[in-house]
Amino acid sequence: MTWPGIAEWPDLPVRAVLGEIGHALDTHGSAVLVAPPGTGKTTLVPLALAGLGPREGAAVGPRNKTAVGPRNKTAVEPRNKTAVGPRNKTAVEPRKVVVAEPRRIAARAAAARMAALLGEQVGGTVGYSVRGDRKVSARTRIEVVTSGLLVRRLQNDPELSDTSVVVLDECHERQLDADLLLALLLDARAGLRDDLRILAMSATVAADRLATLLGDAAVVTAEAPLHPVEVVHRPPGRGERIEAGVARCVRSALSAHDGDILAFLPGVAEIDRVACLLDGIDADVVALHGRLPGRQQDLALTPGPRRRVVLATAVAESSLTVPGVRVVVDSGLARVPRVDHRRGLPGLATVRVSRAVAEQRSGRAGREAPGVAYRCWSRAEGASLPAYPEPEIRTAELSRLALELACWSTPDGAGLVWLDSPPEGALAAGRNVLSTLGAVDESGRPTERGRRMASVGLHPRLARALLDGAREVGALAAAEVVALLDAGSARTDLDAELTRLRRADDAVARRWHREVTRLAALVDDDADGPPDPAAVVALAFPERLARRRHGASPVYLMASGTAVEVPRGSGLGDSEWLAVAEATREPGRAHGVVRLAAVADERLATRAGAALVNESDEIAWIDGDVVARRVRRLGAVTLSEQPLASPDPSAVRAAVSEGLRKIGLRLLPWPQAATRLRERLTFLNRSLGEPWPPVSDTELLSRIDDWLGPELASVRRRADFAGIDTATALRRLLPWPQASRFDELAPDRLQVPSGSSVRVDYSGAEPVLAVKLQETFGWRTTPRIADGAVPVVLHLLSPAGRPAAVTSDLESFWQHGYPAVRAELRGRYPKHPWPPAPLTATPSKGTKRR
Numbered sequence: 001m002t003w004p005g006i007a008e009w010p011d012l013p014v015r016a017v018l019g020e021i022g023h024a025l026d027t028h029g030s031a032v033l034v035a036p037p038g039t040g041k042t043t044l045v046p047l048a049l050a051g052l053g054p055r056e057g058a059a060v061g062p063r064n065k066t067a068v069g070p071r072n073k074t075a076v077e078p079r080n081k082t083a084v085g086p087r088n089k090t091a092v093e094p095r096k097v098v099v100a101e102p103r104r105i106a107a108r109a110a111a112a113r114m115a116a117l118l119g120e121q122v123g124g125t126v127g128y129s130v131r132g133d134r135k136v137s138a139r140t141r142i143e144v145v146t147s148g149l150l151v152r153r154l155q156n157d158p159e160l161s162d163t164s165v166v167v168l169d170e171c172h173e174r175q176l177d178a179d180l181l182l183a184l185l186l187d188a189r190a191g192l193r194d195d196l197r198i199l200a201m202s203a204t205v206a207a208d209r210l211a212t213l214l215g216d217a218a219v220v221t222a223e224a225p226l227h228p229v230e231v232v233h234r235p236p237g238r239g240e241r242i243e244a245g246v247a248r249c250v251r252s253a254l255s256a257h258d259g260d261i262l263a264f265l266p267g268v269a270e271i272d273r274v275a276c277l278l279d280g281i282d283a284d285v286v287a288l289h290g291r292l293p294g295r296q297q298d299l300a301l302t303p304g305p306r307r308r309v310v311l312a313t314a315v316a317e318s319s320l321t322v323p324g325v326r327v328v329v330d331s332g333l334a335r336v337p338r339v340d341h342r343r344g345l346p347g348l349a350t351v352r353v354s355r356a357v358a359e360q361r362s363g364r365a366g367r368e369a370p371g372v373a374y375r376c377w378s379r380a381e382g383a384s385l386p387a388y389p390e391p392e393i394r395t396a397e398l399s400r401l402a403l404e405l406a407c408w409s410t411p412d413g414a415g416l417v418w419l420d421s422p423p424e425g426a427l428a429a430g431r432n433v434l435s436t437l438g439a440v441d442e443s444g445r446p447t448e449r450g451r452r453m454a455s456v457g458l459h460p461r462l463a464r465a466l467l468d469g470a471r472e473v474g475a476l477a478a479a480e481v482v483a484l485l486d487a488g489s490a491r492t493d494l495d496a497e498l499t500r501l502r503r504a505d506d507a508v509a510r511r512w513h514r515e516v517t518r519l520a521a522l523v524d525d526d527a528d529g530p531p532d533p534a535a536v537v538a539l540a541f542p543e544r545l546a547r548r549r550h551g552a553s554p555v556y557l558m559a560s561g562t563a564v565e566v567p568r569g570s571g572l573g574d575s576e577w578l579a580v581a582e583a584t585r586e587p588g589r590a591h592g593v594v595r596l597a598a599v600a601d602e603r604l605a606t607r608a609g610a611a612l613v614n615e616s617d618e619i620a621w622i623d624g625d626v627v628a629r630r631v632r633r634l635g636a637v638t639l640s641e642q643p644l645a646s647p648d649p650s651a652v653r654a655a656v657s658e659g660l661r662k663i664g665l666r667l668l669p670w671p672q673a674a675t676r677l678r679e680r681l682t683f684l685n686r687s688l689g690e691p692w693p694p695v696s697d698t699e700l701l702s703r704i705d706d707w708l709g710p711e712l713a714s715v716r717r718r719a720d721f722a723g724i725d726t727a728t729a730l731r732r733l734l735p736w737p738q739a740s741r742f743d744e745l746a747p748d749r750l751q752v753p754s755g756s757s758v759r760v761d762y763s764g765a766e767p768v769l770a771v772k773l774q775e776t777f778g779w780r781t782t783p784r785i786a787d788g789a790v791p792v793v794l795h796l797l798s799p800a801g802r803p804a805a806v807t808s809d810l811e812s813f814w815q816h817g818y819p820a821v822r823a824e825l826r827g828r829y830p831k832h833p834w835p836p837a838p839l840t841a842t843p844s845k846g847t848k849r850r
Contacts, residue, residue: 009044009117010040010044010117012038012039012040012044013035013038013039013040013222013223013224014033014035014039014040014041014044014045014222015040015044016222017033017220017221017222018044018045018048020218020220021033021045021048021049021199021220022048022049024217024218024220025049025165025197025199027218028215028216028217028218029189029194029195029196029197029198029215030197030198030199030200030214030215030217031198031199031200031214031217031218031219031220032199032200032201032202032207032210032211032214032217032218032219032220033045033199033200033201033202033220033221033222034201034202034203034204034207034219034220034221034222035201035202035203035221035222035224036203036222036224036226036360036363037203037224037360037363037364037367038224038226038321038363038366038367039222039223039224041169041201041222042099042101042106042110042113042169042201043110043113043114043117045167045199045201046097046099046110046114046142046144046167047114047117047118047142049097049165049167049199050097050125050141050142052118052125052141052142095141095162095164096140096141096142096143096162096163096164097141097142097143097163097164097165097167098142098143098144098145098150098160098163098165098166098167099142099143099144099145099167099169100145100146100147100150100166100167100168100169100178100181101144101145101146101147101169101170102146102147102169102170102173102175102177102178103146103290103315104130104131104133104146104290105288105290105297105315106169106170106315107128107129107130107144107145107146108122108128108130108133108144108294108297108298109297109298109301109321110128110144110169111126111127111128111135111142111144112298113321114126114142114144122135123135123136123137123140124137124139124140125139125140125141125142126140126141126142126143126144127140127142127143127144128143128144128145129143129144129145129146129149130145130146130149131146131148131149131457132514132515132518133294146177147168147175147177147178147180147181148177148457149457150166150181151177151180151181151184151404152454152455152457154181154184154185154188155184155404155407155408155454158188158192159188159192159193160188160193160196163196164195164196164197165196165197165198165199166185166196166197166198166199167199167201168181168182168185168198168199168200168201169201170201170202170203171200171201171202171210172202172203172204172356172388173389174388174389174390174391174392174393174419174420175392176337176392176393176396176398176400176401179391179392179393179418179419179420180393180401180404182200182213182419183413183416183417183418184404184408184416185198186198186213186214186416186417187408187415187416187417198214200214200217203360204356204360204388207219209419210419213417213419226363226366226367227366227367227368227369227370227371228366228370228371229328229362229363229365229366229370229371229372229373230370230371230372230373231362231372231373231375232372232373232374232375233375233377233378233379233382234248234249234252234374234375234376235376235377235378235381236376242270242331242332242333242376243265243270243273243274243277244277245331245376246263246265246270246274246329246331246376247274247277247278249263249329249374249376250263250274250278250281250309250329251278251281252374253327253329253372253374254281254282254283254307254309257326257327257371257372258326259307259324259325259326259327259369259371260307260308260309260310260322260323260324260325260326260327261283261308261309261310261325261326261327261328261329262310262312262322262325262327262328262329262364262365263309263310263311263312263328263329263330263331264312264313264314264328264329264330264331264361265311265312265313265331265333266313266331266333266334266335266350267289267313267335267348267350268287268289268291268313270331270333271287271289271311271312271313272287274311275287275311278309281309282307283306283307283308283309284304284306284307284308284309285308285309285311286299286300286304286308286309286310286311287300287310287311287312288300288301288310288311288312288313288315288322289312289313289315290313290315291487291508291511292507292511293507293510293511296507300312300322301321301322301323302323303323303324308324310322310325313335314334314335314357321367322364323368324368325364325365325367325368325371326365326368326369326370326371326372327365327371327372327373327374328361328362328364328365328371328372328373328374329373329374329376330353330358330361330362330373330374330375330376331376332352332353332358332375332376332377332381333350333351333352333353334350334351334352334353334357334389335348335349335350335351336348336349336351336389336390336392336395337349337392337395337396337397338395338396351390352385352386353385353389354385354386354387354388354389355382355385355386355387355388356387356388356389357389358375358382358385361373362375391419391420393418393420393421393422393423394420394423396426397426397429397430398422398423398426398427398429398430399429399430399431399433399434399459399460399461400430400459400460401422401427401430402427402430402431402433402434403430403434403439403440403446403450403453403454403460404454405427406431406434406439406440406444406445406446406450407446407450407451407454409445411431411440411444411445412427412444413427431444433460433461434450434460436542436543436611436612437453437460437461437464438450438464438611439453439454439460439464449464449467452467453467456522458482458486459486461540461541462482462485462486462540464539464540465478465481465482465485465536465537465539465540466478466479466482466519466522466523467523468539469481469482469535469536469539470523470524470525470526471524471526472532472535472536472539473530473531473532473535473536474525474531475520475523475524475525476516476520476525476531477531477532477533477536478519478520478523478536479515479516479517479519479520479523480498480501480502480516480533481494481498481533481536481537481598482519482536482540483512483515483516483519484497484498484501484512485537485540485581485596486515487508487511487512487515488582488596489596491596492566492567492570492571492572492594492595492596492597493570493571493572493597493598494533494534494537494581494596494597494598495533495598495599496571497596498533501513532604533579533598534578534579534598534599534600534604535579535600535604535607535608537579537580537581537597537598537600538579538600538604538605538608538609539608540581541579541580541581542559542608542609542611542612543558543559543560543609543612543635544558544559544560544579544580544581544583545558545559545577545578545579545580545600545605545608545609545612545634545635545637546558546559546564546577546578546579546580546594546597546637547576547577547578547602547605547634547637548575548576548577549563552573554566554567554568554573555591556578556580556594557636557637558580558583558635558636558637559609559612559634559635559636559637560635560636561635561636562583562592563590563591563592564580564583564591564592564593564594565589565591565592565593565594566578566594566597567593567594570594572594572597572599575599575600576601576602577599577600577601577602577604577605578594578597578598578599578600579597579598579599579600579604579605579608580594580596580597581595581596581597581598582594582595582596582597583595602639605634605637606634606639609634609635612634612635613632613633613634613639614632614633615630615631615632615633616630616631616633617629617630617631617644617647617648617651618630618631619644619647619648619651619652619654619655620655620658621655621656621658621659621660621662624659624717624718625716625717625718626647626652626655626656626659626715626716626717628643628644628647628651628652628655629641629642629643629644630642630643630644649713652713652716653709653712653713656712656715656716657704657705657712660701660704660708660712661701661704664697664701665697665700665701667718667721668708668721668724668726669721669722669724669726670726671726671727673727674725674726674727674730676748676762677727677730677731678695678730679762679763680742680746680748680762681693681695681730681733681734681746682694682695682696682762683746683762683767683786683790684742684745684746684786687786687789687790688745688786688787688789691735691738692735692738693733693735695730695733703733706732706733707729707730707732707733708724708726708729710729711724711725711729745785745786745787746760746762746767746785746786747760747785748760750769750783750792752769752771752775752776752779752843753775753776753777753778753779753843754772754774754775754776754843754844754845755845756771756775756845758770758771760785760792766790766793766808767785767790767792767793768792768793768794768795769783769792769793769794769795770795770797770803771794771795771796771797772796772797772798772799772801772845773796773797773798773804773805773821773825774799774832774833774843774844774845775843775844775845776794776796776810776838776843777835777838777839777841777842777843777844778838778839778840778841778842778843779810779843780810780811780814780839781810781811782794782807782808782809782810782811791808791809792808793806793807793808794806794807794808794810796813796821798825798828798829799825799829799832800829804821804824804825805817805818805821814838814839818838822834822836822838
């Protein structure tokens with residue numbers, strides 16, 4: 001068959017390296033092409049690889065097998081060997097070039113551009129396949145697909161038996177599906193298709209890691225002699241929103257420069273607000289983002305009859321060509337996936353762009369002529385921007401990735417070669433979601449339902465809602481809710497939004513209707529129940545079933561344990577139960593905020609969240625009492641409870657112990673006997689160590705059962721602690737057989753020369769004996785305790801009971817300290833005896849006149 005060629009190709013920079021690309025692929029089987037936007041890589045390279053280019057562009061036919069080097073013996077075999085039958089040796093050699101784009105809008109635009117160069121309609125020699133839209137035929141030599149769709153195709157046919165070359169476009173964007181696709185392609189090529197060629201194309205120069213990953217692939221660079229672009233920094237004014245700053249720059253550019261204007265904004269909401277601010281300008285304002293219908297996207301990519309201002313999200317950064325642009329206005333912001341794995345509230349976050357992205361955006365102004373780029377930030381702020389965007393695999397919610405890995409028979413991704421491996425925590429969280437949805441078994445292998453969910457091409461949650469929802473509420477009703485959940489909604493009340501979409505005829509509603517039709521066709525309709533949007537939401541997010549906390553409170557507790565609040569005026573505040581589809585957590589708020597939900601009831605909640613329902617006997621210390629009850633819960637949400645008449649005594653004691661640990665030892669009575677016993681034990685532990693136990697609060701609370709266990713058997717409430725004999729309980733900690741010497745090693749009292757028995761004070765760092773000086777006459781040596789290891793500190797008191805001297809060396813005191821003390825005390829207490837020779841004097845307890 002003779003394929004059409006191109007009489008004249010556009011004179012674009014990539015033409016100069018087409019031969020080098022073909023040689024690299026023929027020789028090594030892989031290559032990396034570094035080519036900035038505007039070089040023609042997305043359209044001219046696939047045409048050349050399919051043999052449709054002019055003579056100067058090397059046409060790459062089927063791989064010359066004699067050129068293939070020895071097989072890498074250490075290569076990892078593909079995981080799902082069971083899915084691949086014996087290779088048909090008589091099969092026709094692969095001949096299709098497949099181009100993988102990260103976005104649907106880019107895939108459609110690339111196919112349209114290539115078909116136009118061939119003078120054909122899309123669906124002939126060049127076709128495309130994206131979710132919900134496919135234009136290919138038996139004649140198709142080049143097929144442009146999204147990365148996610150090619151992952152699904154690879155799962156079904158790991159050999160890609162009809163494909164000779166896979167072109168991975170825009171690798172620098174580090175989109176999650178693209179990273180996964182690369183890992184799976186390398187695995188399949190290592191084990192099944194050593195003749196499969198892979199060309200990775202990137203708009204940035206960070207190609208070394210990519211080349212290494214592809215097996216030391218050749219790096220081919222296409223220089224882009226772009227026109228000069230003047231960069232102007234115009235940060236927003238004080239208190240000015242970014243939308244106002246962008247609109248101000250657009251108006252300034254319209255009056256100062258020629259050509260169309262391309263403005264980059266983080267999301268659809270910002271695009272709508274800027275469009276309102278530009279109302280009345282002498283130019284057509286056109287939006288460009290992924291949620292638009294294809295016809296409106298094409299409008300933004302087609303020159304208009306008059307000057308245009310194109311307000312775009314990140315979809316216009318690289319692979320798309322917006323003709324006529326001479327001015328770029330860059331907000332400096334992008335919306336990227338983020339997820340709070342601990343709380344389970346995924347969403348999008350607005351972040352500063354990287355320097356690489358800022359350069360790509362500015363470069364759009366110089367594709368066709370000299371241009372100007374307005375940057376809505378200061379020059380100083382630009383120095384703090386990250387060099388490259390954060391790979392999505394590091395920040396996104398990974399349950400969809402986890403399902404694809406399970407279907408590839410490598411649930412943890414081990415053995416695959418990654419640009420960046422998926423984070424262990426995020427991947428584990430994704431596998432937990434799959435387990436909750438019944439998509440994988442205990443070993444992590446996909447269930448039959450899991451494989452069906454993966455084939456639908458939706459996020460696993462939405463796939464489960466569609467498949468199971470069709471059986472419960474009907475295919476159409478399930479598809480309506482899933483299409484809305486997938487697209488998102490500006491309203492909080494899901495039921496109200498569904499009603500609006502069914503009646504409306506705007507672009508959003510038409511796109512929703514088309515997606516509903518597509519989804520409904522994927523499932524069987526054998527429902528036996530009435531349509532119920534909340535049931536479908538609950539199937540997707542069972543852990544987000546939520547019950548009002550109390551009374552008329554706007555705060556609900558989700559089954560996951562997260563508290564969320566319903567915004568005022570949402571129309572949902574009167575319901576006791578909600579099926580929450582979207583919730584976000586904002587800085588400074590005590591609770592999450594419900595963004596999209598449907599009214600539910602307990603019957604629906606317990607049916608849809610059956611896997612989360614459990615009943616258990618709970619015995620716990622709550623608010624100063626032991627509470628014993630049988631509780632039925634949906635996750636963290638209490639459904640019902642009733643008291644237990646005869647709770648397990650051991651469980652009661654454990655609850656009391658836990659209450660004591662939380663509140664502390666102050667709940668217990670501490671009479672003097674118990675306090676002194678504890679002080680004496682502390683002294684022995686400090687002085688002698690083992691086997692004398694530590695008795696600090698921390699230690700005693702950690703060993704409650706060892707010393708306080710029997711006493712706790714009778715405790716049911718806080719007041720019961722008052723009857724506990726803590727002194728008797730503490731004695732259980734005395735070590736055996738050393739306990740018999742306890743009073744000897746740490747005596748409660750010591751006898752002094754006067755015959756008095758004086759109590760030793762162990763409350764401080766050292767043992768102290770406070771005794772009147774006159775009672776110690778004749779006491780020659782300092783008493784020592786703890787087997788003589790520790791001298792007792794003597795506080796020698798005046799007749800009035802005040803310390804006259806402190807010593808732990810009596811012999812030295814009598815010789816050197818006593819004379820001065822005697823002189824002072826004789827003056828104060830002249831009626832008391834103060835003998836000059838205290839060692840031979842008679843000690844006395846009371847007052848004796850001289």
